[in-house]
Amino acid sequence: MTNLSFAEIRMNIGFLFTSILLFAATEQQCHAQFTLTGQAGNFLVPEARVIGDKQIAFGSSFHPKPEALLLYTDRQGxxxxxxxxxxxxxxxxxxxxxxxxxxxxxxxxGIGDRSATVRFLLKKETNTFPAILLGTYAPLGTNEFVESNFLVATKNLAFAGKRLAVTGGFGTPWVIRTPLYEDFDSFTFFKKKTNYQVGLMMAARWELTEHLLVAAEYDGNKFNAGLMARFFKEKCFAKVYTFNFKTVGFGVSYSGVVR
Structure with a gap:
């Protein structure tokens, strides 16, 4: 394996420095568990939760090549x-x-593929009914592989005296986007090349202790599971997980209320 290029090292140092500044500018607790791509959730499956007004979260995740999401035909790296x-x-x-x-x-x-996702909490959770959330991507990015449209519902239950968050939902393979490097007045409707957040999705996350959680999910294609550790009043989460019980990934995230 070759060494990291100077551009890659500079980009990672810049992200770390930015993360430290953002962390210093936040206060109060905020649930910080997020998916690989930054949506509220476990590993790949999102849940019906938004972070809330005036709140900010950021993080980084490592995803192993055998389960790669960026499926370029001439992929290198x-x-x-x-x-x-x-x-x-x-x-x-x-x-x-x-x-x-x-x-x-x-x-x-380049520096990488850019994408954006917008989520709307359609219904808050009650004692009887789950929370319901609609997620959709912004069709102006450069990463078609992690674009998704989905509808999920999440209910928090009590199991063995601990909180158990259960999520179920569905994602569609059809997306609308603008061709790269063309005017925004041109849009294309097509079927995605990947199974990312496509089909029936299910997930569960159980609090083992105050600082340790275990989670499992079915992302519409395979089963994933792992452990999460939380610190600083739920502002910081670290997690390690296995994709399809074959490869291992890990990530860290921070969140809080901007002053």
Whole structure:
């Protein structure tokens, strides 16, 4: 395996420095568990939750090559890194901006693929009914592989005296986007090349202790499972997980209320 290029090292240092500044500018607790691409959820399956008004979250995830999401025909490089920033604009809405890059990819590949997802909380959770959320992507990015449209419902239950979050939903393979490097007055309706957030999705997350959680999910294509650890009053989450019980990924996320 070759060494990281100077451009890759500079980009990772810049993201780390930005993360430290954002973390220092936040206060109060905010649930910080997010998916690989920065949506509220477990690993790949989102849940019916938004981070809330005036809240911010950011993180980074490592995704192994055998389960790669960036399926370019001329793909070069190895594993993937996903950096994301999630902003809460309203009590019922947030948006995630994602930057995905392939480790050791040629310099001509640029800084990575950009994408954005907007989520709307259609219904809050009650004692009887689950929360319901609609997620859709912004069709102006450069990463068609992680674009998705989905509808999910989440209910928090009690199991053995601990909180159990259960999620179920469905994602469609059909998307609308503008062709790359063309005017925004041209849009295309097509079927995605990947199974990312497509079909029936299910997930469950159980709090083992105050600081340790276990989660499992079916992302519409395979089963994933892992452990999460939370710190600083739920502002920081670290997680390690297995994709289809074959490869291992990991990630870290921070969140809080902007002062």
């Amino acid at each position: 190895s594993h993937e890194i996903y950096n994301y920033l999630t902003l809460g604009f309203l009590p019922f809405m947030d948006i995630t901006i994602n930057l995905a890059s392939i480790i050791h990819a040629p310099i001509r590949s």
